[in-house]
Amino acid sequence: MTDPSIGKPNLDQEQLGTREPRPWPKRLNLMITGLILLLVVAYFFIGSSFFLRSVVLPSIEKSMMATIQVEDISLSPFSQIELKDLIITPYNGETLVSAKGALVRYSLLTILGGTIKLDQLQLMNPEVIIIEAEDGKSNLSSWLESLPPSPNAPLPVMDLNLLSVENGKVILRQKTSGGGQNVTELLLNKVSIEKLGQDLEGPLKLDIGLKTTKITDAGEETQLALSMKLEGDLGLNAELFPEKSTLNGQLKVESATGAYADMVGVNGDLILALEPGSIDDVSLSMMRNGQAAGNIRVMGPFDFATSEGRIVAAFDNLNRQFLNLAGAVAGIDFKETVMDGSLTMTLTNGGNLLALAVTTTCSNVSIGTGEGVTPPLNVELDTTLNYDADGEKLTVQQFGLTVADGATPAITGALLKPVTFAWNGQPESFQEPEFNFNITNFNLGDWRDFTFDTLNQGELFGDFSLKVEQSGTRMQADFTGGFKDADMAFDGHTESGTSGSLNLEMVFEDYTRVTLKRLAMEWSNTSGNSLVSFSASGSHVLGSKGYNLHTEAKADLALMKSFVNMDGLSIEQGLGELSFRLRDNDDDLSGVLQMALRDYTGSFSGMSYESYTVGLNSEFSIRDELLKLGTTQIDFHEDFNDGGTIGIKGEMDLERETGAFMINSVGINRFALSPFLNPFSNAEDFTEVTLNLEAELQLDLNGESTLKGNTSLSNLKVKDPESERIKELQSELDLDLAWNTQHLEIRPSFFKLTPTSLADNVIKVSGQIPLLPFMASKGNLRVNSPSMDLTSYFDLIAKPEEAQAQVQSTSTPDVPPAPQSGALDVPMGEFDVKLDIAKLIVRNVSIKAFQAHALWQTNTLTIRPLGMTLNEGLIKAEMAMDFAKPDWGYDMTLEVDQIPIEAFMDTLNPSEKGQVSGMISGKAEWKGAGLTESGWQRNLNGAMSLKYTDADINFVSPEMRLLMTPITAVLRLPELLKAPINGFETNLKIENQILGLDAFKLQSDAFQVHASGEIPLDNVLTNSVLNLPVEFYLERSIARKSNLMPSSAPKDTPHVKLPDFVKLEGTIGAPKTKTDKLVLSGLLVKSGAGLVKSAAVLPLNVGEGAVKVLKDVGGFLTGDSKTSEEGNEGEDKKEEKSGILEQVNPLKLLDNFRNRGGDQ
Structure with missing residues (x-):
């Protein structure tokens, strides 16, 4: 049997071999793979620190208007983000928020579903710093104002499992007006809320602290530290308002200093119980050291969602310990105050209608502050009010206040009828x-x-x-x-x-x-x-x-x-008046200012006023930034007599800050000028004196301003003290100034006096004075005159001769050393002053070539040269001072040569012209530092020589008479006080706080006084102790006739030295003459011997025997064994008559040495 399949083609294989394969499965696989890879890359990129810093943070910074700094960022997009070292700083501000770390755990898928699910929100060491200025503005408020407005969106649904904060701080620093500071710190030691899910209920743990510190401008600190712990269940509604909650906690004062010190030991129990629609119990019970300090309790129905309900707050026995919890922040101590009362608040219509009733009784209210403690008072307050937010009105139904001192009311207040304040524009019908x-x-x-x-x-x-x-x-x-x-x-x-x-x-x-x-x-x-x-x-x-x-x-x-x-001010009568009217009609401002001092009788700074009146009357207006000064005048009166007026008129552009003003006087006469002329005691007649003033002021506050004016005083009459002739004097000032913000320029200005035959009497002043900045500017001042004759003006102010007061020198009491001068820092770079007066005459004083040059350079002053010729005598001086040293250093030299003293004395006292004469010459060089008592004593070194020759003066000084009287009394020669002084000379040196007196010689034809020695200098110069031996010389014939001639005296000297019997003691401020009593006794005995021998009433043999005994005793006491007769036998014989000395009064010899003008 044959197989039917044999020979037939295989269709499946053919078809498979001839058709294209399908690509989409492969592409799909590739797309899925690429998408997964893209998501992976995006996941890692989005979670990278680079993306967060470059994209996310700049966007957040822009929306927050702040700079955000993060040390490290870690992101897991689906589950968590972690930040380390976070710092948030608002733009143009200071750091506001910082945190050591922040951790957020979340569920991204749940969030995308519309619920914000946070498994954990944790802040570690967060810190918020708020700085508030004196005006109440802070860095927080400024930042919030800069943020864009946020939309009013509904709150999202929350699901929070854990919220925690550890070691957090919120710091508020408030600056006070006095330079102090208040610092308040909220310490978030540990805060946690757990399992706050969608039902918004969960356990709460709270451990916080509050610390307040007050720092005064003097740096004193007062501190109070509180702690509070709460634990329980917290429930919130959808709007995050508390609803069902039960919390218990404790409040405790941890530490307190200063005014808060008494609060140590205060603690309290806090209870919070809330139910939906009701406040069951919110109470605080305070204790201090186991004793009750007060209670507060709040309860009542209240719906947080609708803001409606009735809340009652009761407080009883609130005493010092409780009240000071609030008062301590303001620096207030409530002392023995006890407070009781209640507050009832009823809210309706969504919280828009409020009815409030307050009843309070405070007993023994006594408040302690830095100023002291107030007396205890009893205060009662009872008030009821209604507030309508929608209706925009407030009604006070009842108000009563009683403040009593014990049982006696001191302050009472009561509202007799209700009052409604409405701002809605609608009329209210009420009594x-x-x-x-x-x-x-x-x-x-x-x-x-x-x-x-x-x-x-x-x-x-x-x-x-x-x-x-x-x-x-x-x-x-x-x-x-x-x-x-x-x-x-x-x-x-x-x-x-x-x-x-x-x-x-x-x-x-x-x-x-x-x-x-x-x-x-x-x-x-x-x-x-x-x-x-x-x-x-x-x-x-x-x-x-x-x-x-x-x-x-x-x-x-x-x-x-x-x-x-006030020194120099006396008031017998007077009235001060001020009147001010101001009217502003939109942009048209006008006003009148009147000020007056009326009928003033008294004196000020040596000037006497008698029924004197001066008044200012000014009218002004401002329109369109233009200030116009209308009728502005200053009036003067003395009693009912018109003294004249000074008028000012002009305008100023306030926007451009420029203006022009004219100043002039009208009829200023003696009734206005009399207080200023009274010191001129020699003025003969003021009846015709007049003052004329004309000035123009061009003002430019941003550029250059100028002042040009002329002032003259004329018809001032004065009597010449010698010729008795009346002179009319005048003075005139031509002023030309210009200034800006940097310097003042004195353009050539002239001061003119009445010219005389000897001088033109014109002084020229010019220069530039730096204003700001000093250190960057150089200044100069020039004063020069070809000739000035001030004799008539000196006659005007010179007072007549007055009897010289008897001044008794006293020692200066010890005073503590003054502080050192301290380095001086004058903010001026260089200032140069030159004075050049070719000729200056004042009565008998004639000065020529008076030149001075002073230069200031960075805290050093140099005066070089300073010189003149005074009545043909020469004066030269130089000085340098360094103010930059703590003890100001100085170096000074002075040289005078043949200065005639007679010219000065005749000028100052013309009624005794010619009574004093002589020439003064000398040199001085001083170097040192410090102008305080201890400073000059420690640092002063130098030398001085002074010589006064050709003199003819008497003992007019009370101090000199005081020193010489004991000597003349001892010698029984009182008329020595009338012997004219021919001159003196001295050389002294100061070194190592010792004043060395090398030689001091006082010269007279009748006697001489020599002294030398060292004087230790005291901090107070006049307290420096004296212990100087004094050598006294008598004119030879006076000593011989007084039988005071020592045997050892040379025979060819005009003056003979007496034995040393005088010392100068005491202090420089109170010198005293001390005599040696033993030597003094010998002098008296020897002097008495001569008188005994010449007594005619005694027998000759008795007289000679007594004389011999007295001379032997006197010689023994004085140390001179030989008598004056033995030592000067030849001279004595010339005066013998019949073996007896001629009876002569030796004091009459002084007549030969008196001033030729007669006995003084």
């Missing part, structure tokens, strides 16, 4: 309410620590009423009160029994217009006389520029003089 406030029996003395420092005692009283009319569109406030029986202290003086009054009437209409109908204040003394009064009235429309204001003030200067402690 016109009235509020009264009274103050009685309020003792200011108990509050002296909190009142003005000037008010120490007194009683405060007052009645205040507030009336609301016309549906609340008009309110009127009135107050009448003041104080009485008050002791007012000011500048070291206390005025007892004074009283003050205050009256106020104010109206507020249509919520826009405020009218001050009357404000009056007055202060009176115990006799009821007004010391100071003030009054004001005006009006203003809120939201506009328009206002009107008028103020007046008066002060009785005679009654106020006890409160003004």
